[in-house]
Amino acid sequence: MTTDLVQAPPPTASGPLSLVLFSGTDDKLSAAAILVAGAAMMGRPVRLFLQYWAADAFRRDHIFRHHGIAGGTTAAQRAAFTASVARGQHWSDTLRQAKELGDVRVSVCALALDLLGATKDDFDPVVDDVEGVAAFMAEAGDAITFI
Amino acid sequence: MTTDLVQAPPPTASGPLSLVLFSGTDDKLSAAAILVAGAAMMGRPVRLFLQYWAADAFRRDHIFRHHGIAGGTTAAQRAAFTASVARGQHWSDTLRQAKELGDVRVSVCALALDLLGATKDDFDPVVDDVEGVAAFMAEAGDAITFI
């Protein structure tokens, strides 16, 4: 990879990595946690905004349950993912480590509370606060990644 | 949220919010409409580019039908979403309001017409025009959010 960096100097990321997490399946949440950890390792601020099924997956009593994997996957893919989870760490632990390492904030969308019939206290402590979409957008910068 | 804004002044979004809508399920379209409304409230231009199943969901005779929810969701999540839809407004109405409020343009991908065997007239009036991918990209700026 070093040679690539020599060939083309990397663009400098100047804004936060702003992720809207929508999906609540363990494979997508694991992929998101890897991106968050990568950004935190590079010193980039990360903002997570939890909507819908991702918010549901962060509930205190749900977070370590199995949340399934994305639609359109095969039985072989599901088996590979299950084996991978068994030998790796949970996506929420990757997020917790990223929060210790860098500037990572996790907000749950105010509208998701209504959808789920939940309050702030129903969420795992990895969630920092409840926020409206306009407040998230004000901090998100130009680029929003939807997962 | 005010305290967060004091702690860290928000980055200034200088480009449009450019969304490629691919998925045609009502939960993802609702999440997209919330992001569009948030951006429009903040005075940010929004460009929507409809591909595949999202384009299908915007057909004049389809738009108010049920379009299902994303794969990988549970029966409890589907029930929560159905209840939420019954007491809230349709995602297409949120988009119509966002268009009245700000600079929001909805384009359907030219290739989607071929896929769906459709013409411009088959789409709901919330769709402004048909556009090729290069034309969308020319206006999209650096950041593209895929939903």
Next chain:
Amino acid sequence: MTTDLVQAPPPTASGPLSLVLFSGTDDKLSAAAILVAGAAMMGRPVRLFLQYWAADAFRRDHIFRHHGIAGGTTAAQRAAFTASVARGQHWSDTLRQAKELGDVRVSVCALALDLLGATKDDFDPVVDDVEGVAAFMAEAGDAITFI
């Protein structure tokens, strides 16, 4: 489209189009390939980072198999997509053409090798290299699109 460009001069994209491909279904991979081709036509560098099921779809012995379509689609949508594939070109051929046309690099996530029990040699030659998430992020710039 010309009239739109006259009304509002397009923002200049200054960074690469950086796509994280997660999903391995043929409809999402086709949508991704269209965006890649559009960016390459405009002279914009493209960086693709393959995670999870997208990485699986790029395996040498898998790439031309059917990989299904996204969850939440209807039987009519699946039939329309199958007909479209039969009369169009495969998404991997669109990517190969985009690579001839412009600066397009395809990297597979190092963690995906572990998940899939694969090595670099198991992937189709359209894949350029194996890369860690931090290396991808260093080149990705501010904006990351997740598909």
